[in-house]
Amino acid sequence: MASTNPDIDYLITQCGKGNRSAQFEVYNRYYKAMYNTALRIVKDNHWAEDVMQEAFLKAFTKLDTFKGDVAFGAWLKKIVVNHSLDSYKKINRHTAEALEPVLYKVEDEDYKNEEVLDFTNMQVQQVITAIQGLKESYRIILTLLYIEGYDQEEICEIMGITAGNCRTTLSRAKSSLLKNLNIYEERGE
Template identity: 40%
Template sequence: MEAVYIDKNSSLVDACRKGSRKAQFDLYKLYARAMYNVSVRILNDEAEAEDVLQEAFLDAFTRIGDFRQETTFGLWLKQIVINRSINYLRKRKVELVSVDEVDLPAEEAADGEYEQLQADAVRKAMMLLPDGYRVVLSLYLLEGYDHEEIAHILQISEVTSRSQYMRGKKKLVEILEKSGIAR
């Protein structure tokens, strides 16, 4: 027996399944800003993020019948947005450097040093990172994916995900130190 997750927006989802344009618009209003932010963090390009947003909603509303309510609509939509954003990056031919033989230091148990920093300053600094670093950091730190999931999403090895994360984190700290935010 499949688990069905009922969320507060299930009536809107049901109305969308029946073709309600108003329900589609209401879901769009509820999720557009958050989904745009997810995409812009990955792409670092506002115009492309807007394109991804429109395509993701179109895709979601076209495939609403496939949504099985095993999770919330928002999480299902977020996965569509992330996948579309990654596809845009691939179109740009972003290459993540594979370092299969690199010894990586153990990840720090907590990323507490980032919690102290101003969120806006960190977001701005992240936009200065190369695509590969920014995408892995965004997926790991902001979207909550682990390295196994990131490897699957980006079609890279876990080692590459970890190395991109560690290098990106180091570069982010350097950028923040130059701006006087981190010590």
């Protein structure tokens, strides 16, 4: 494993051997961050808790697939994000259809002139509230980009969409976010 933390490497090895105390230690180290990740996607405390716990179980049973190419936390986070999205789509079938690529092709030239979002003068809660007010496909893609830190290639893989659809959805989501943020600024929130 190519981790910089030998302690986590040892714990992961022990988890792979079925050591319950090592699993509990890994759970304690990562549960809060993974819960927050799930909560940002499913938007319900109890549901996020269930999703997070199921993702940990899946991770512990699939430890043999962890190759150490990325940090364990990043590998686990991807499991949580994918499980959150799958769970969200199952519960919200009508919303899941909106996530499917029903997008029009936009020329790449449009993205060269795209406005860059600058959040430096805004309150974090203001941005989060604005993102939460977007339609589901926009909320999810911006959460993956800005909050979870995934790049566009990873978002394409997670959401199962093409690079063109990802760019289009991101562009439209950013535009909608800017509109929401302008509304909050005008209200003085």
